[in-house]
Amino acid sequence: MEVRRILLSVIHKWWLIILLAAVGGAIGYYQYFLTAQTLYSANTTLYALNKDKIASGQTISTQDLSVSQGVVRQYSGIFYSRSVAEAAAKRITDFNVSGAELASMVTISSAEDSTVLTVRAEASDPKIAAAAANAMADEFISQIRTITNSDFIGILDPAQPPDNPIPNNGLKKTLLYFLGGIVVALGIIYVIEYFNTSVRSAEDIEEGLNLRVVGIIPEHDIR
Template sequence: MRIDEYYRILRRHWKIIVAATLAAIAVMFVWDLFQPKVYQASSSGFVTAGQPQNLSEAAFGDQLAKSRATSYVDVAQSRAVAQQVIDDLNLQTTPAALINQISVDQPTNTVLLRISANASSPEQAQAIANAWVKALAAQVAKIEGSGANSLRINVQDPAQLPSSPISPNTKLDLIIAGIVGLLGGIGLAMLRSQMDGRLRDPNKVREQFGVPVLGSVPQNAQLSKSERTIPIVVGEGVRTDTEGLVTAEAFLKMRTSLQYMNVDRTLRVIVVSSPNPDDGKSTVAANIAASVALSGEKTLLVDADLRRPSIATGFGLLDGAGLAEVLAHRVDLADVLQDAPETPNLSVLAAGLTPPNPSEMLGSKAMKTLLDDLAKEYFVVIDAPPLLPVTDAAILGTQVDGVVVVICAGKTLDHQLETSLRSLHEVHADVLGVVMNKLSQRDMQSYYGSGYGTYYGRDLDPPARSARERSVRRQRSKN
């Protein structure tokens, strides 16, 4: 997996990462609230060997004190010292429990003994630390005797009242929790990406399924504003805002891809289908047909979805008779062809009345003959039923020059596309490629580079936008 793919995964699932981080911090904060506070106070004493009379006695006493200080660490942790502290402070505990609250440290090559006491209140921690040094001094005096040259322990630094607890260390705990939550969130994002079969990346579609990606249609409010109309974003009625321009260019790119798809033969009849009913195949088919018509070539859009027709209604045309009646030899083709509104060179053949045997009609010799005749005069774009529910599109795929499969970005699953392509390959239909519909603006910029970001408004200044619109208008007038 490339670095840019990791970046896209993290960018797509940033909410999971943020939620996991905040959740970890919140859990740790609540946990710390219910943890008992522990305060620590430290006092120290030093070991002396009486009053030396000369330098040699002082040197000998210092070495003796350092040697014995190591042994006094064990004395400081003895039950006798602990019991004396309990008696002095009138504590309600046992020597073994009190020893667990104490740590004794003797810095290397020194005569110092450092006592650290932990307690639930700062006052008690201070009192235990100070009392412990005194109790240790008394215990050493019992062991060494009370002579003038005997070893003894003097208080070096009394314990100070601690200002804050050492546990829980809320600041450190929250930092650690944040890091753990962040890593956990990233792990969840990666796991969800691996388990998520929804297709979003045109590059992944190309690599995983081995089919060309003819183009990607960005999310467009005009394309999805109504379920009963089919908006055309290319041609005379195209919107001139940035969103409309980007969408129009996506369909013009598909037209160019189809024109140069195969240099050995010219495509004349194509089928547009999709795995599922709501992937936007009818809108894509209509706009591909309008894009071809915009180049000046006579184009025919055929509604071959005899089960749930939508083309005639989407264009606001009559749907009383159409393809079904032509195949049944009830009407002549010329009598049911209709001109698409505001789209020169584009004609529409409606589906007509729903027959009882759609699959048989679409796979009949009459359908093949009709398509051959239409191909002599028109570039034919057929809007076929979805591939997964019925076999109509696969049957049509055997009678045309190729099939275009429309998938919905972030909705179509990988196994759905795989099944759809398999159904076409099994009947030896020629799959021209895949169109990724409703690709988000974020993914559009991510996959195609920051240059596409200029189409999305903020960094496209008015002079640049006006120049772009004038260029599109000039191209239309030439066509």
């Protein structure tokens, strides 16, 4: 297919490009500006170290760190248990949050080969986000201490209500929808031209019928 023919078709169908670009931009604007929920994020930082050694003034060895890292990996799954979420929800009864809701808004993570964990909570209210992160962290620590009968994990930095919401990059995402509309329009135009078998020039006759054009009757406006 000739590039010139496609370009001419794009020019002739400029309205389709503008229409689909506007539709894509409108969808993006509606999704990320008009209906998007404002979320706040709060983090509680935990540590996992042998507090008995620290209290007695002993030096923390590489082996101690390795043991702490192993414990972090081994017991992190407890954080997502139903018992932890339900018990944590009872710690923040002022916000009327169920255990299932609390579990859905909180995550725990740690860097590779690290003894520091981060409990992250996202909620539409900054106070709920901070309370959820702290409640889950407190209950997680309580469960770990009960299971291991040790005091190796604790809170390093409790969560505070955030001042600003999480950026949703609405402008960038809306622009992507706008560009997506243009791409869809160009794709439609290309498909239309690809399946269009109408003859538009002498070259089309020569290519389609493998015949040489002897002459062309010019078009006249006879009145």
